[in-house]
Each structure stands twice: as structure tokens, then as C-alpha cells.
Amino acid sequence: MGEKTIRIPIGPQHPFLKEPAKFDFDISGEEIIGARMRIGYNHRGMEKACEERNYYQCLYLLERICGICSHSHTTCYVQAVEDILKLEVPKRGLYLRTLVCELERLHSHFLWLGVAAHEVGFDTLFMYVWRDREVVMEILEEISGNRVNYAINTIGGVRRDLTEEQRKKILGSLDLLKKRLDYYTHIGTHEPSFLARIQGVGKMSKERAIQMCAVGPFARASGLDVDVRRDDQYAAYGDLDFKVITSDQCDVLGRVIVRVLEIAESLKMIQQLLTKLPEGDIAVKKVPRRVPAGFSISRYEAPRGEDVHYVRSNGTEKPERVKVRAPTMANLEAATESIVGSFIADIPIAIASIDPCFSCTDRTAVVLNDKKKGMRITTWEELRRYGVDWYRKNKGIHF
Amino acid sequence: MLKRLVKWARVKSPWILHFNSGACNACDIEILAALMPHYDLERFGILLKASPRHADVLICSGPVTKQVAKRLKRIYDQMPEPKFVVAVGACACSGGAFRGCYNVMEGVDQVIPVSAYVPGCPVKPEAIIDGVAKLLGKLQQSAA
Ligand code: SF4
Numbered sequence: 001m002g003e004k005t006i007r008i009p010i011g012p013q014h015p016f017l018k019e020p021a022k023f024d025f026d027i028s029g030e031e032i033i034g035a036r037m038r039i040g041y042n043h044r045g046m047e048k049a050c051e052e053r054n055y056y057q058c059l060y061l062l063e064r065i066c067g068i069c070s071h072s073h074t075t076c077y078v079q080a081v082e083d084i085l086k087l088e089v090p091k092r093g094l095y096l097r098t099l100v101c102e103l104e105r106l107h108s109h110f111l112w113l114g115v116a117a118h119e120v121g122f123d124t125l126f127m128y129v130w131r132d133r134e135v136v137m138e139i140l141e142e143i144s145g146n147r148v149n150y151a152i153n154t155i156g157g158v159r160r161d162l163t164e165e166q167r168k169k170i171l172g173s174l175d176l177l178k179k180r181l182d183y184y185t186h187i188g189t190h191e192p193s194f195l196a197r198i199q200g201v202g203k204m205s206k207e208r209a210i211q212m213c214a215v216g217p218f219a220r221a222s223g224l225d226v227d228v229r230r231d232d233q234y235a236a237y238g239d240l241d242f243k244v245i246t247s248d249q250c251d252v253l254g255r256v257i258v259r260v261l262e263i264a265e266s267l268k269m270i271q272q273l274l275t276k277l278p279e280g281d282i283a284v285k286k287v288p289r290r291v292p293a294g295f296s297i298s299r300y301e302a303p304r305g306e307d308v309h310y311v312r313s314n315g316t317e318k319p320e321r322v323k324v325r326a327p328t329m330a331n332l333e334a335a336t337e338s339i340v341g342s343f344i345a346d347i348p349i350a351i352a353s354i355d356p357c358f359s360c361t362d363r364t365a366v367v368l369n370d371k372k373k374g375m376r377i378t379t380w381e382e383l384r385r386y387g388v389d390w391y392r393k394n395k396g397i398h399f
Numbered sequence: 400m401l402k403r404l405v406k407w408a409r410v411k412s413p414w415i416l417h418f419n420s421g422a423c424n425a426c427d428i429e430i431l432a433a434l435m436p437h438y439d440l441e442r443f444g445i446l447l448k449a450s451p452r453h454a455d456v457l458i459c460s461g462p463v464t465k466q467v468a469k470r471l472k473r474i475y476d477q478m479p480e481p482k483f484v485v486a487v488g489a490c491a492c493s494g495g496a497f498r499g500c501y502n503v504m505e506g507v508d509q510v511i512p513v514s515a516y517v518p519g520c521p522v523k524p525e526a527i528i529d530g531v532a533k534l535l536g537k538l539q540q541s542a543a
Pocket residue numbers: 064067149422423424425426427460461462487488489490491495496519520521522
């Protein structure tokens with residue numbers, strides 16, 4: 001590499017970034033030869049704040065980790081708490097919870113499709129998609145009373161019931177969305193100028209995606225068949241009939257295809273949920289305020305990928321520890337790598353293609369490496385070996 | 400004469416810059432939704448701009464995290480005079496849900512002067528439009 005390289009910093013405030021984050025790109029000519037990122041501008045210290053609030057107050061706070069996938073975080077959290085409490089959530093509660101999950105996926109994917117179109121300069125599509133997204137927002141407002149942070153989850157179920165009229169109304173709106181979706185599917189996969197901007201951009205091979213622990217639509221677009229909704233069923237997903245969408249394109253086009261087809265799947269699921277909605281209670285009547293000591297890990301397929309919450313309780317009203325691993329965290333490294341080799345003009349769409357959400361992601365980590373106190377850094381290999389040994393010894397599982 | 404022209408232009412078509420200073424995204428997508436066809440803030444001549452150097456109004460959401468505070472100040476300094484700041488969301492007004500967290504500053508006004516507050520967690524697009532319209536009204540008065 002005889003040519004001179006130039007470093008371009010982007011962020012924390014930049015037109016293509018909707019949230020503060022910083023990227024450094026090494027450029028040689030028009031080509032990107034290196035990329036690094038710096039996050040943390042959005043770190044608010046929520047995990048710590050959770051330790052000072054009781055389980056219900058945490059619900060309110062965790063909803064505000066991220067406004068786009070607010071329901072994902074609360075669902076993931078309540079599932080963990082319900083698991084520690086050994087609560088059996090009524091069927092109707094689970095169905096309503098799942099209904100909001102899927103509606104959230106709809107609005108999030110619509111939002112993403114619009115933003116992606118905007119990043120490649122296709123503003124007409126951006127406006128169209130956002131107009132139709134309002135239909136979903138209205139449904140959500142109808143169900144929960146709120147447009148963005150729905151506050152519908154509670155420990156042991158959901159807080160609001162669905163009336164028969166609402167049910168009919170939502171079913172009616174679905175038809176409109178379906179019609180519109182056909183149009184977007186056509187545009188997203190056939191419009192030549194759109195295709196020219198997204199085909200072959202942000203390449204991520206299947207092998208590399210596995211190594212980088214990619215999740216969600218980003219991983220599925222690289223041909224990885226992973227989806228927590230099917231692999232580790234929660235809420236009412238066990239009763240639903242749906243397909244996991246994958247694509248072998250391994251580029252931004254693949255991610256568009258996966259998301260657009262997922263919208264179709266979500267619409268189908270919503271229809272099933274509404275037609276099969278069982279009668280009964282929506283939440284457990286009596287939930288103890290104190291949670292017995294224990295811990296639980298809960299997984300959830302958020303619109304952006306697998307979300308993991310770890311909750312540890314110590315028998316009081318407040319959790320001892322809440323740990324959140326948001327999907328963007330898992331994908332960011334991979335996305336930064338996928339940019340290398342493409343052109344400067346492709347940066348926005350390549351980054352946007354993982355649907356980044358920095359308010360979900362920004363956690364802080366303090367590395368303690370004090371040998372005298374018995375602390376040390378564990379490598380991935382050691383950790384893996386430890387995990388394999390642990391399962392062999394304690395559970396009798398051989399890998 | 401030129402001054403009057405500038406004022407007239409500013410009231411008729413204020414250009415805004417949106418900055419997320421540690422918000423949870425909910426307010427941000429509502430700001431965007433307010434600019435979209437359904438609510439259509441653009442009918443007031445409001446245009447979303449990408450650079451602080453073009454903007455008259457800074458719309459800020461989020462409680463301002465410690466890491467972002469310096470950058471927020473810088474963005475504010477880069478905007479040409481006269482400039483206005485609208486704090487959108489409960490957490491931009493006072494810290495809201497994040498009050499007491501160790502890494503936040505409890506409100507935009509801790510760092511830069513704020514002209515209008517729009518409370519709500521998250522704010523509805525209608526409320527944002529209302530807040531912006533009020534600010535425009537004030538601008539008009541000062542222009543007269
Ligand atoms: S005011 Fe509430 S909804 Fe808006 S950004 Fe702050 S926490 Fe999120």
C-alpha cells in the first residue's frame with residue numbers, strides 16, 4: 001500500500017447518524033481500508049440505576065433503554081423476573097404480549113426501510129414508508145394508549161385488554177398494510193436505481209458472520225438460520241405458524257429482502273394472534289413484591305436481533321443486578337468490518353443496514369486485571385472450555 | 400432593511416438541526432414522525448438540516464450524558480446567531496426517567512440556554528408541533 005491514507009472521522013453528530021456515535025475510517029482514494037468505532041455517547045448508566053429501583057420501577061426505566069424496541073426490553077426483563085418468581089402467565093396475556101411484539105417489529109422494520117431508502121437518497125420511498133408506518137402506530141396507540149413506549153407489560157402479564165371492536169378494527173387495518181407491502185416488496189427488490197446502490201455493498205460472509213456472533217436480520221441475510229422465536233420459544237410463538245426468513249445475498253440487498261419478507265410474516269402472525277385470541281385473564285392476579293433469591297437469563301428476538309437480559313435477585317424488592325445485551329452490540333463489530341473494501345458513499349447505508357441503535361448498546365465495561373486480587377482477563381478459548389467442562393460436569397451434556 | 404429580511408426569512412422558514420444527546424430514541428422518532436407526511440411540520444417552512452452551521456433552531460432530545468455534553472456545547476457554538484434551542488422530552492427538560500443516573504446531566508439547560516421546553520415521555524408529534532408553533536409565535540413578536 002504505497003498510497004497515502006487519510007483518516008476521516010465521522011460523528012458524533014453527523015447527518016447519517018441518527019444517534020451520537022463516532023467512526024474513524026481510513027481512506028485510500030475512494031476506498032475504505034480500515035474502520036474503527038467509538039461508542040458510549042449514549043451511556044446513561046441504566047443498569048446501575050436499576051439496582052436502586054424496585055421491580056416495577058425498573059420496568060418503567062428499562063422501557064426507556066430504547067424507544068424503538070421498548071417492548072423488547074420490557075418483555076425480556078419480565079420473562080426473566082417471571083421465571084425467578086415461577087409465575088404462570090395466562091394465555092390471553094401471552095397472546096396480547098406477542099401481538100405487541102409483532103406490531104413493534106412491523107413499525108421498526110418500516111422505520112428501517114424508510115431510513116435505508118433515505119440513506120441511499122431515495123426520499124420518496126422514505127416518505128411513503130413513514131406514512132404507512134403511522135397506520136401501525138395508530139394500532140399501537142389503540143391497544144396500549146401510547147405511540148412509542150407502550151408500557152403494556154407488567155410482571156405476570158399485560159396491563160390492558162383488547163375489546164372486540166378493537167380486534168375488528170386492527171384486522172381491518174391489516175389489509176391496507178398488506179396492499180402497501182406488496183408495493184414495497186416490488187420496489188425493494190426490483191427498482192434498478194435502488195438495487196444499484198445496495199447490491200454488493202457491505203459484504204459479510206456466512207463464516208465471518210458466525211465468527212463475529214452476528215444476530216437478527218443481519219445474520220439471517222448472511223444465510224444464518226437463527227431466530228429466537230423459533231429456536232427458544234417464548235410467549236405465544238409456540239402456537240403460531242411462521243417461517244424464518246433467510247437470504248444468501250450476504251449484502252445490504254439481502255438485509256432489505258429479509259426485513260421486507262419479515263414484515264409479511266409479522267402481518268400473518270398478527271392475523272393468527274387476533275383470530276385465535278383465547279378468553280381469560282390477562283395477568284396473574286397476585287404478584288409478590290419480593291422476589292426470592294435467584295437468577296435468570298431471558299432471550300428475546302427483538303426487531304434487530306437477539307436481546308438478552310440477565311436478572312439476579314437477592315430476596316428483596318430490588319434486583320441485585322440487571323444486565324442487558326442488546327442486539328446492536330453484537331452486530332456493530334461485524335458491521336464495521338463489512339464496510340472495509342467499499343466506497344465512502346456506501347458508509348451510511350452499510351452502517352444503517354444493521355439498523356443500529358446506540359441507545360440500546362451503550363454500556364460501560366471496566367476491565368479489572370489485578371493479579372494480586374485474583375482477577376484476570378479470560379480469553380474466549382478459556383471461557384469456551386470452561387463452559388464445555390461445566391456442562392459436562394453438571395448437566396452431563398457432551399459437546 | 401437587511402435585518403428585517405433576515406428576520407422575516409427566519410420566521411417563515413426556520414431550519415432545524417436535530418441532535419440526540421443521550422435520548423432513548425423514542426423522542427427522536429417522534430420528531431422525525433412530526434416531519435413526515437402524516438403530521439407534516441414542513442408546511443410551516445421548517446426544514447431539517449444536517450449541519451449546525453445552517454441551522455436556526457437546535458432540537459435537542461435526551462438528558463445529555465457526560466460524554467456528549469462537550470460536543471453539544473460545540474455544536475451550539477457552531478450555530479450562527481441568533482439561535483434557539485428546543486428541549487424535547489421530559490428527560491431533555493429535567494432528566495426525566497434518568498434523573499439521578501451517574502452519567503447524565505439532568506437536562507439540556509445545564510449545558511446550553513434553552514428557549515422552549517416540550518415535556519412528555521415520549522412527547523407526541525402534536526406536542527412537538529405545538530411547541531415549535533409557539534416558538535415561531537415568539538419569534539414573530541420579536542421580529543415586529
Ligand atoms: S423523554 Fe422519555 S421517551 Fe423521550 S427520550 Fe427521554 S426517556 Fe425517551
